[in-house]
Amino acid sequence: MSGAADYFSDFAAALKYWRGKRGYSQLRLSTESEISQRHISFLESGRSQPSKDLILKLGMVLEIPLRQRNVMLLSAGYAPAYQERKLSDPELGAVRQALDFMLAQQAPYPALVVDRLWNLAMANAPAAGMMRWLLGLPDDAALPTDGSVNVLKLMLDPHGVRQYLHNWEEVGADLLHWIQREAMGDGPGSAATVLLGELLALPGVAGMQGVGHLAPNLDRRALPFLPVTIRKDGVELNLFTTIATLGTPHDVTVHELRVESFFPADEASAAWFRARHC
Incomplete structure (x- = not known):
């Protein structure tokens, strides 16, 4: 997970990466997540800080892997939401x-x-x-x-x-x-x-x-x-x-x-x- 954390300097960079990877415009992401396009723009520019619930919601809309959702939470200063255990647990x-x-x-x-x-x-x-x-x-x-x-x-x-x-x-x-x-x-x-x-x-x-x-x-x-x-x-x-x-x-x-x-x-x-x- 440390490699991914190094890859994204902050939450804004991570959000822009995954939105682009999924081929979403800010307008489409706004429509499907029911978050204003203005707020998404502010999140990607670093002018606004996301809540934990908002990060989880964007992760679901963009179908971001759970590991990477944890990375996004960490980059915004939150604890990971999804556990990672051994299969033998x-x-x-x-x-x-x-x-x-x-x-x-x-x-x-x-x-x-x-x-x-x-x-x-x-x-x-x-x-x-x-x-x-x-x-x-x-x-x-x-x-x-x-x-x-x-x-x-x-x-x-x-x-x-x-x-x-x-x-x-x-x-x-x-x-x-x-x-x-x-x-x-x-x-x-x-x-x-x-x-x-x-x-x-x-x-x-x-x-x-x-x-x-x-x-x-x-x-x-x-x-x-x-x-x-x-x-x-x-x-x-x-x-x-x-x-x-x-x-x-x-x-x-x-x-x-x-x-x-x-x-x-x-x-x-x-x-x-x-x-x-x-």
Whole structure:
């Protein structure tokens, strides 16, 4: 959070940034927030100081991430409104149960839970088995879910999963979009910006097609999703993924969790997972 706080010198700078990022004019923001355009202008110029309730209201209208709403509150001299706890916190026990249920329902196909920086937080048995197979680990090897394993690094490292990703450049370009969005929101010096730099420093990543502007090339896709093709030991798996988030959370950690589910794109891939799950 300190990186984002350094990025915005004060509340006025933060408000202008997020209004511009969402493509709102002062008039539109005034209309949707029911705050006078004159007051919004004064807030952005620093001539007026916001109340805590006003900051929270603007955060909702502009759909600002909870972490960044806390940053805006801090920049205006208020305490954060949203808690940030570890997923292992007893108070998040119900959330873990819900996630366990979602992961179990995805079997025999893989599913995992990551935080906003794509650090692994949870994985179902098929996902753990697939990762052990790709990384050449023993079947009984523990798969850390304490945040020490970064899925993006595993996917893009030439000595990791990338060596088995037939279309790793397409997959990598899409993955980088997620972390770039976090880096843009957090600003220079943030953990997201540091991670983006580490990923771009991996061999071959910075030179991938589309990475310069990080915009997906939708014209070249015949399928309505990005396929993930894995080839190892004579096995070819054709998959696609979906990413889900938890709705209306009031905790920073929960707000930032993502559930990535893998689905087979053909019957041969489906049969491979079903056979392993038996």
